[in-house]
Amino acid sequence: MSCFIAAWAVERDVTRIASDHPALWREIRRFNLPVKLALAAAQRVLPALESPKTARLVGLAPCRPGSPELRNISRDLDAGFARGSTKDLRVNPIYTLHAIDNLGLSALSIRIENREPVSCLGGAAGQAWEALDEAMLLLSSGAAQEVLVFGGDQSDASWKGEPADAEACGVAVVLTAKPQRMKLVGIERTAMSSSLDAQQAALDASRGVPAVAVRPHAARGLAGWLGASQGRYVVPDDDGDGVDRITLITEAL
Amino acid sequence: MSRVVITAWGALSPFGVTPDALWDGLVAGRSAVQPIAKHVAGGLPVTTGGEVPVETSDKERDLVMSRRPINDALAMAGLARGETSLFWANGLDTFAHEGGELVERSAGACFSAVAREHARPRRMIATACASATQAIGEAFRAIRAGRVRAAVAGGATVMLTPHYALGFAWLQALALDLDGEAPGAACKPFDRMRRGFALSEGGAALVLEDVESAKARGARVLGEVVGFGSSQDAFDLNRPPPDGAGAELCMRRALDDAGLSPERVAAINAHGTGTRAGDPAEVAAIRRLLGERWKTTPVTSVKGAIGHPMAAAGALQAIAATESCRRGLVPPTVNLVEPDEDCQLDHVVGAAREADVPVVLSCSYGMGGQNASIVITRGGEHA
Numbered sequence: 054m055s056c057f058i059a060a061w062a063v064e065r066d067v068t069r070i071a072s073d074h075p076a077l078w079r080e081i082r083r084f085n086l087p088v089k090l091a092l093a094a095a096q097r098v099l100p101a102l103e104s105p106k107t108a109r110l111v112g113l114a115p116c117r118p119g120s121p122e123l124r125n126i127s128r129d130l131d132a133g134f135a136r137g138s139t140k141d142l143r144v145n146p147i148y149t150l151h152a153i154d155n156l157g158l159s160a161l162s163i164r165i166e167n168r169e170p171v172s173c174l175g176g177a178a179g180q181a182w183e184a185l186d187e188a189m190l191l192l193s194s195g196a197a198q199e200v201l202v203f204g205g206d207q208s209d210a211s212w213k214g215e216p217a218d219a220e221a222c223g224v225a226v227v228l229t230a231k232p233q234r235m236k237l238v239g240i241e242r243t244a245m246s247s248s249l250d251a252q253q254a255a256l257d258a259s260r261g262v263p264a265v266a267v268r269p270h271a272a273r274g275l276a277g278w279l280g281a282s283q284g285r286y287v288v289p290d291d292d293g294d295g296v297d298r299i300t301l302i303t304e305a306l
Numbered sequence: 307m308s309r310v311v312i313t314a315w316g317a318l319s320p321f322g323v324t325p326d327a328l329w330d331g332l333v334a335g336r337s338a339v340q341p342i343a344k345h346v347a348g349g350l351p352v353t354t355g356g357e358v359p360v361e362t363s364d365k366e367r368d369l370v371m372s373r374r375p376i377n378d379a380l381a382m383a384g385l386a387r388g389e390t391s392l393f394w395a396n397g398l399d400t401f402a403h404e405g406g407e408l409v410e411r412s413a414g415a416c417f418s419a420v421a422r423e424h425a426r427p428r429r430m431i432a433t434a435c436a437s438a439t440q441a442i443g444e445a446f447r448a449i450r451a452g453r454v455r456a457a458v459a460g461g462a463t464v465m466l467t468p469h470y471a472l473g474f475a476w477l478q479a480l481a482l483d484l485d486g487e488a489p490g491a492a493c494k495p496f497d498r499m500r501r502g503f504a505l506s507e508g509g510a511a512l513v514l515e516d517v518e519s520a521k522a523r524g525a526r527v528l529g530e531v532v533g534f535g536s537s538q539d540a541f542d543l544n545r546p547p548p549d550g551a552g553a554e555l556c557m558r559r560a561l562d563d564a565g566l567s568p569e570r571v572a573a574i575n576a577h578g579t580g581t582r583a584g585d586p587a588e589v590a591a592i593r594r595l596l597g598e599r600w601k602t603t604p605v606t607s608v609k610g611a612i613g614h615p616m617a618a619a620g621a622l623q624a625i626a627a628t629e630s631c632r633r634g635l636v637p638p639t640v641n642l643v644e645p646d647e648d649c650q651l652d653h654v655v656g657a658a659r660e661a662d663v664p665v666v667l668s669c670s671y672g673m674g675g676q677n678a679s680i681v682i683t684r685g686g687e688h689a
Binding site: 110112114116118119126127128130131133134137138139140142144145146148149150152153154155156158159160162163165166167168169170171172173174175176177178179180183186190194242294295296297 | 347348349350351395396397398399401408412413414415417418421422426427428429430431432433434440444451453468469470472473474476477478535536537538539540541542543544551552555559672673674675676
């Protein structure tokens, strides 16, 4: 099971979208940062698709969804809730969409009029590599000729409305059955049994703690792999699934 | 290609903490939607919902809603976590309260905690309200292709929170409180007076297995998944196209996948959430799919009875659909009194209907336009 990498893009600067793609910006300016970045990255690789309408889309939900606006609303609501009065709270419904996991996928499917069968994977650790598995499977089985895997993410900094977020990024990669210069040969997984308990302890400890930083590992993980240009890329533990040691094998043709 | 059978399940629903409680409640034609005390106290404009009768701390509720149905299903199947892959939907991030502080519950972290002991693949599905049906469909596909021998599939949600109650109210998706109306009557799928859904919580897990493996270990076959289809509306972020084209495409793909013609559909467990835009679009899709048989093919929705448990909905529906096949009984759509002019189908109204239903379509349509349908049979007759 293998496939080819036809194009990829990483987008980290949301301000570039407005200048580079004003039409896209008008469509997405009210979305939250991860979705803006995901769609901007997807925009850059669309020319590599032979048929955007019939390509298979595999979306990656943000590991850290939401937005500063939604976070503020949650706090206002919480305060009102404690007072027993929330009826006066009025909010633009678009902010509710900032919580929706498949917003980026929905927006892209509308933009390129794609009605094909679909996958969207959630914001759990390691789902980016599941998305690549899915793409390879679709291509090797003949179910698809080209697959666009894409997603965007942010760290707690953006979620809280802080100006700098070094980890926020959008990533998109076009994988095809048709030979290209770079081949994705496979994804190896071996159990990391020695670190399993520690990983789980960290996961359990992080659950529900207000100050914990949710790691934007999906888009960041893909961006790290694509930028590394290594024949054997060992996924850093922070971008893995906490269970397996994941290695991606590529081959330049 | 392998045949894929359902051999066990677990369910938490507003009717109770077992699949039997769900089925009995649905067949009885009653509503488990009721006032949510904390939403009443908080002065929300929508105070009804479907709450699962299980005591947990607010902080741990998401884990319980996933782990308990999974554990129940695995215990029923006699399988260990490590013998099954996981295709699971955890819904959206939510907030809880801990020591008076607003605490985020990350859906992704919940999935990771639940998934770690399962075999690969461990896949978190995120297609909004279509997620659990999509999860079952993807598990079915993996087993049928021989990549996986057994899997747990389904989903859970804890989105019955003030934040989502208000958020979806702002999106005009929820049935706001109406003076003088019984809380259980809030969600009225396909009815002339429908005005949205009631938010609810829950979780449901199905164990899917390769039929030969199931037979070899003497597992009981509850039903069989024979087809899966998905599609995208590519229309709007918050409403389906009025003609239901995406829903129709998805149902047709599921039937094509099963190698069945629409004539073989004996009943439909519909998405049917009771929204003004969604219900007629779904009806239009069903009518085109079935042709003249729309007049005689029973259609039901669970949402009037249990509300809309989002990421768990498709799995609870799949259990109901499988039970319909097994028992020859289609539950009624609760609160459907007078089908709207543009919602005319052969609705099951008032009481459960006895019917021979060897093939059932179970359908879920997500906000944003991702659609998923699975085809379920009794098992055995569809070699």
